[in-house]
Amino acid sequence: MSKVKVSVIVPVFNVGEYLSTSLDSILNQTLEDIEIICINDGSTDDSLNILEYYAKKDKRIKIISKENEGQGTARNVGLDNAQGEFISFVDADDFIKKDMLEKLYNKSVNGNLDLVMCKVSSFDNETHVIDDNLWYYSLKCFSGFKKEVFNNLDTKEFTSLISVTPYNKLYRRSFIEKNNIRFPEKYIFEDEVFFYNVYLKAKRISLIDENLYYYRTNRKGSTVSKSQDKDYIDVIHIFRLIRELLIETNYINVYKKQVYNRFIHLILWRFSQTAPKYRKNFFNLMKKEFNEILNDTSKDFSLNVDELDSKIKSRTLKVLNSNNLEEFEKLDSYKTFSVIMASYNNEQYLGDAVESLTVQNFGFEHNVELIIVDDG
Secondary structure, eight states: OOOOOEEEEEESSHHHHHHHHHHHHHHHHSSEEEEEEEEESOOSSSHHHHHHHHHHOOOTTEEEOOOOOOOOHHHHHHHOOSSSEEEEEEETTEEEEETTHHHHHHHHHTTTEEEEEEEEEETTTTTTTESSSTTTTGGGGGGOOOOSBOOOOGGGTTGSSSSSGGEEEEEHHHHHHTOOOOOSSSSHHHHHHHHHHHHHOOOOOOEEEEEEEEHHHHHHHOOTTTOOOOOOTHHHHHHHHHHHHHHHHHHHHHHHHHHHHHHHHHHHHHHHHHHHGGGGHHHHHHHHHHHHHOOOOOOOOOOOGGOOHHHHHHHHHHHHHSSEEEEEHHHHHHSSEEEEESSSHHHHHHHHHHHHHTOOTTHHHEEEEEEEEOOO
């Protein structure tokens, strides 16, 4: 094989049902000078057998087997073994367009880029419907943005809205190695830290305005679908790591308001999704974190409570003003508004009516209850 242009890192854990589709999409790329590093992360299904079958057919596939330690560790193993000029990530249940790597590579070389991003389409595993227009994955935050090559300061008004997913991006490996960028291990939400570490340090970034990656949704056994009995406390640890990164890179005053608002919203949301048996520990750490960043105004990394978005401010204050989980849950169950909506044979308009309430900047989720009466 000639010089490796792109190292494609594929973490694999119990995805035998989808693995062949993913590997075929990578092997059939129009850019042929690639290596495919598959990290078998302790799979217990037929994933390893499928990898070995493909490796016999194509020498570009390298298999590294290890005990299960999570996606962040698996990706780091891939980074440690990559030889390519550039790095790409593909999740083993997803697939990519046949010219994705060629387009990203050519854009990167021609523009001398550290990072290039493309749009992502969702692929519904049950219906096979493809959606090209998901706001977050389609980089809609760049709408109207004209600069061809840019850095984080050029997008400072909306940096926190950019998709943090690692798989719709191509990274210059020398840039990754020079800055010693890796995924935090033993945490979920590890993509967040990796993205900010890359984005804040990259000097030359660009976009390809095309949907080149297919993200499989609605599949059984996915990480995001297994929410039952989940503890999402890692989101607080990830927030702390990003806060430390903002301080390290001297961007704390540039991004403090938008990043803190985003993560406080995520923390409150993930608290609501956490199983009841874990909520006491989650609440205690959440309260400690909120106290540190909102009440101690002597520190440069603190934020004034009045700078919080209206939709999260009231609930954040409930956390700060509660001595324990029980007090918070009692306060949190109170709704400021009850909205009663009678519905009779108006399906054409009902969705718009409900949406007009859910988008209220007062904070629908925790300040408003909507009672819809279906009148026969």
